[in-house]
Amino acid sequence: MLEKVLVANRGEIAVRILRTCRELGLRTVAVYSDVDRSALHVRYADESYLIGPAPPRESYLSITRLIETAKRSGANAIHPGYGFLAENADFARACREAGLIFIGPRPEVIELMGDKIAARQVMQAAGIPVAPGTASGLDDAELEAAAQRIGYPLLVKAAAGGGGKGMRIVHSAADLLSAIAAARHEAEAAFGDGTIYLERIIEGARHIEFQILGDHYGNIIHLGDRECSIQRRYQKLVEESPAIALDDALRQEMGQVAVQVAKEVGYTNAGTVEFLLDAQGNFYFMEVNTRLQVEHCVTEAVTGVDLVKEQLRIAAGRRLSLRQEDVRMRGWAIECRITAEDPYNNFRPSLGRIVGLYEPSGPGVRVDSGVHEGFEISPYYDSLIGKLVAWGETRGEAILRMRRALEEYRIIGIKTTIPFHQELMNSTRFIGGQFDTTFAEESFVLVEEKLEEHLKIAAIAATLLAHHRRNQARSTITPAGQRRASNWKMFGRWRMLRR
Amino acid sequence: MLEKVLVANRGEIAVRILRTCRELGLRTVAVYSDVDRSALHVRYADESYLIGPAPPRESYLSITRLIETAKRSGANAIHPGYGFLAENADFARACREAGLIFIGPRPEVIELMGDKIAARQVMQAAGIPVAPGTASGLDDAELEAAAQRIGYPLLVKAAAGGGGKGMRIVHSAADLLSAIAAARHEAEAAFGDGTIYLERIIEGARHIEFQILGDHYGNIIHLGDRECSIQRRYQKLVEESPAIALDDALRQEMGQVAVQVAKEVGYTNAGTVEFLLDAQGNFYFMEVNTRLQVEHCVTEAVTGVDLVKEQLRIAAGRRLSLRQEDVRMRGWAIECRITAEDPYNNFRPSLGRIVGLYEPSGPGVRVDSGVHEGFEISPYYDSLIGKLVAWGETRGEAILRMRRALEEYRIIGIKTTIPFHQELMNSTRFIGGQFDTTFAEESFVLVEEKLEEHLKIAAIAATLLAHHRRNQARSTITPAGQRRASNWKMFGRWRMLRR
């Protein structure tokens, strides 16, 4: 039985997990690094423990400290969130050995799915379509021969890969060997494992994934599809559910394959099966993410299922409460990842203090936020500030609602990707659903335009403020007790002018 | 065609309407009184016009100023929200005469439904069940005879009534005539119309209502039921959809009657048919509210329909996009009205400035807020600060989510009803659905308990702050440019103590 859950994460996902724990009446433990002392998740949990300095390796990635903190606080379960140790089989194993419930799949499954080549082979053997490619352990001559068979352009990928590291696109045979060498080197540096393989590039591919849930009694279902083709440098920016590219027949077929994938490895808890879908409707298994996804919220919005609640139930040894036929998708949901990056400046990270924050709400809008007014964006962690989810009866309504919510969102003090999302929600190709995984990066250039009208408004605002300050400085002492600021009015209203 | 909509209201409902207008790409006009210059709705609209001083009669209730402002701003439609002029037939008529689209039913329907006796008679004639009672215009002797027939206890009600004014409960024949005289006097003072009638009290009654929508082509549907039995002084505090007291058969029957009620008067736009339901499952027509309800959000949560969007579509002359069979309710939604009142002190209004505000979000939670940090609660308007809506797959999940959201909600500077709602969400009678319209007022007493443990925590907090200030005052000048406040740490962490 779950009683007290330690959330081994930070930011919006830690808060999101703590929320559901609180709903279920579970006691909660947060952990934090030096720079996160005032963060939302620290304040939100019942108990909070410092686990080390800011660099992740010394805090959020320290298996020893996390297990030790769980023990000390009396937690009997750990939720890893996403990122950090979420897909680290050693961590899952260490939890098991320490007698703690790891809220995720078994370490063996994490390990198998973490090896991209092994995962490909398992699925291929089970008759699940994978993109044409090679096995691992080939020498350069074998790779050259295989490349000829696969055809160019192709991808060199790291077996232990993730986040685009150790990945290279090769356009012709002449570049193959140097790309292989570079990828090996990068993979070795990043993962301590230089194993690479080759894979055909699926042209015009869309990224489609299925949410799966499995209990400890062999029951596995999927909770529908998501599309995550809006990406930049292999980072998802916008996700939606359902995927516009699927018709009902294809959705059903892919869903069945996703469940089959999960069954092949005896999957438990929540996970995601990722596919590439080409323009002709062929789909290829890519990988399984053995954790909660950032974009799980869009699935929650259309299915009504609280995925963290299901994770906790499954980890507590309960049977799935849903059968496949109970899962019904309703309407459409879109998520925009709001990050501290400057979309006008090549998405350069934007550090600094959030001095003003207003988050949207109202019908069909959900914000999962990891920041607060006064929060300092630090360079140590990823740049996600919050996730904005809009739900609508139709995709069109969801887009309109997203536009409205983006307009309401105010984050002052740092640059964010809000203008990118605004532009995207206005683009005809996005609205029309005409995009693939290269769209955001290759076809979508954001130009900062400063409207003449806005220059005038900004000039007026600054001049009024300067005038006010000048008069304030010159005036004698303001009568005490007079609450000047709230009635801070500078000029007469229309009645004075027009009547 | 709608192009530019003036919202003749303030607070959360003005913002809520503006949100949907913005989603639909309509231009918006807000109006405000002197004290509302900095309010959310003023900042949210495209244009904002001052319409007078704080007292409603000189601003939000001034038909002349509203029409004039619509004209001046070029608005071609007016949305009245709820309260203020929303059920004022003269206002609807003035809009029509000025060539403006009034977003609501025809003035004739507003008028007819505003006369509670006339509405009863129409429905009675159509075979719709109403609580046993009298017609109007009876003299005292006739009333005494009628009272004998109806039986005690009974209600004396004002024909033009609303909000409990001109209403008296009479327990025996001896008190009847004095109660009639008092009610007449009160109704005369409040509505300028002293007409009263008698009605049987339905013992143990629950307040059940149905949301209806009608277009200009005779199509009328309902969007399911709501229960609003948690009341105090005839003011609703908590609403939910669906109603726990209805089974499917009764829900269907009452829904059909609600649609019939609307058809009897050729209802257009959004409205609500209110019933009383007794413990035996008998229901009685009470009245029709010819406007959007405060609690419309729970219906939106379970049906997925944006009611303001439907209102705007209907007003623009479009046909209903939904047929009755398209309306499907999913899960359960509960709304808590958060008001600036002190639940420990007989719900006395609490005025003042909101100096801290944190509103909940996350899965299944919606906040429709009418305030912001720095907002001054004024005595001129009603005390509603915001509406908190929680949705869940089941009623149980919705309650747990509501508890979680209430715990997150922070409103500092004034008293609010949050503690009342927290207590209610923990009460076994509410959780078990065992309540009627008298429950909140008669059986639910809130006792302020200050836990010993909390006294100690508060004492520690205050002492640390005092100590910090004392040391600050004694220290020499702090080095410039050092951001002291954000690293405002008072004491060593556990490592210092335990290692």
Next chain:
Amino acid sequence: MRYVTTIEDKTFVIEIKEGEIIVDGQAHAVDMRRIEPLSLYSLLIDNLSHETFIEEREGKYCVVLQGKLYTVQVQEERAWQQTVPPLTPLVAGGEISIKSPLPGLVLEVLVTAGQAVRAGEALLVLESMKMRTDLSSPYDGVVQEVHVAAHDQVTQGRTLVTIST
């Protein structure tokens, strides 16, 4: 540094040392931070996480914890020993002013000068924010004067009725 801290009817002796805090002899690990720009504080006491809002008013601290307001007085131990306050009971024969707790409209006046009233008895009815509020006498006594009439608009703090006890 030792403090004597009074809250409601409880008194705590709190000693603050480098790196620890001792409350009535019991040691705790404490870490408190302000969440700018608000007067909001995050407080960890032995790793238990609390959030509190604190404002100083007239030398006292108003602490909001879990939605409830506590008024806390903090004194240095030495200072406190010199200023133990005498109990101040209500002096019989005194005069009490009943003031308006809110701006609003006087709906009804229920008493007249010279009338005897009991503790808890309603004196008049105010309307504010569209709601009726009864104002009651805090003590048994006799109405000395009624300063307002029905339909008067009153400001907060305005004296409405005086009562002698």
Next chain:
Amino acid sequence: MRYVTTIEDKTFVIEIKEGEIIVDGQAHAVDMRRIEPLSLYSLLIDNLSHETFIEEREGKYCVVLQGKLYTVQVQEERAWQQTVPPLTPLVAGGEISIKSPLPGLVLEVLVTAGQAVRAGEALLVLESMKMRTDLSSPYDGVVQEVHVAAHDQVTQGRTLVTIST
């Protein structure tokens, strides 16, 4: 009171009178309020509603409007007439320091001292918040010195490379 207000490459002459404001000869009705406690302002210009965040920094106003940042200089007209600034073009033969825009880790150094670079050419790669950022030369020139090496942790503002033009 007349002001000369400069924003980007535009200059406005703004006159503030009792009850009206005249911008380049055009009159507007204006009402501006601060939304405390933030430096947030609600501005109505001829009833059109705008929200803006304003901070003063080193004598200039940083105005955020619809998510975009504008730097605005406001001068009283008389003062302005005395201080029209001369144009300051980049002097050829000068030396430019390329500083780190962020704290982070140097991933790769792509140039060496003595090497000629063109405007826009990448000089080195930084990693911050798990992202790679290329730093490029703003001008054509020659690398004078490289102050960092791969795997160095750098603070914001640290000089990374100097270039002579």
